[in-house]
Amino acid sequence: MSKRLESKYKIDRRLGVNLWGRAKSPVNRREYGPGQHGQRRKKPSDFGLQLMAKQKLKGYYANIGERQFRRIYQEAVRRRGDTGENLIQLLERRLDAVVYRMKFAPTPFASRQIINHGHILVNGKRLNIASYRVKDGDVIEVRQKAKQFAIILEAVASGERDIPEYVQVDTGALKGTFVRAPNLADVPYPVTMEPNLVVEYYSR
Template sequence: MTKRAESKYKINRRLGVNLWGRAKSPLAKREYGPGQHGQRRKQKPTDFGIQLMAKQKLKGYYGNIGEKQFRKYYEEAVRRKGDTSENLIELLERRLDAVIYRMKLAVTPFAARQFVNHGHITVNGRKVNIPSFLVKDGDVIEVKEKSKQLTAVLDAAQSGERDVPEYIQVDHRQMKGTYVRAPKLGDVPYPVQMEPNLVVEFYSR
């Protein structure tokens, strides 16, 4: 197992949730945290602990985004008009790697990030290899022609683990899709409950 896969599974166990809703989650076998202290009885979390957990879940879900970058998303969400927690979800769902994951062109957010990094994706006909690139409404995202027959892409597209949400249109025969609109929190198919309002409380302390 790769270090990336190991760290991914540790995120699940540390947070105590099947973050991506996958059948392979280690929580199916071990419902406790990693390490020698993982089986200790859990204490009732403080308000700070609850807010921190909400932040860690959201960061982890999108491929374990770094703290510096995640805080920038929060600051941009505050700057924009409207509900800050909804703005934060919108920014995260506009990330190119998140869009690739939603389009079912990769089995996990980690795989989506790697797929973009390796230059397999175009946006409006131009190659983009930056996973954090923010997609706009109406943008056309496509797998490069020479990459359309990659086993990993075909397996992801045919997977029955997830459905493509309504705010994205996809043609898996052409490996091409359109980002229709930004979603609201209720539109995003999270396998576990996300609480961006607690993330906002965490940063606004």
């Protein structure tokens, strides 16, 4: 269903990390970046580290566009509390992120596509906006006609990922509840995410 395989793995190669922890990632075979200069190693500057942290976080959530990501960051700044934690909570409230966490899709890219095609219900209503902000207690369900899709059934059965505690899922009914927004430590990222460096990047 997701046609972004090549682009998705280009992100892995460029960043030099297995961003989604998938067995098929090319980083598992070659840790260096693409191109003839990919094997050159140089110590990144502070700016380079901040940029890398931002690119990792953007890329992880299905490569969110810069304008949209900056809006999410600005919302995180306006909220009370730690801006880095706020940023993670806002990203994890996105409908495509929640569908991915519930294992209704194998990747964030596939999650976005499943939502865009209208296969997801939120509180019984069809929603096709991947960036929709899920609230505590919202019930997310796969539409009846999509419950036999191979891509969804394979994702649910996959042992690649565990379902985190901040969502509750009935895998048999393909239905779940978003319990609460997580802290950074609660989110099962396969690689280290540094939202504090993202805050530094935008604060320059």
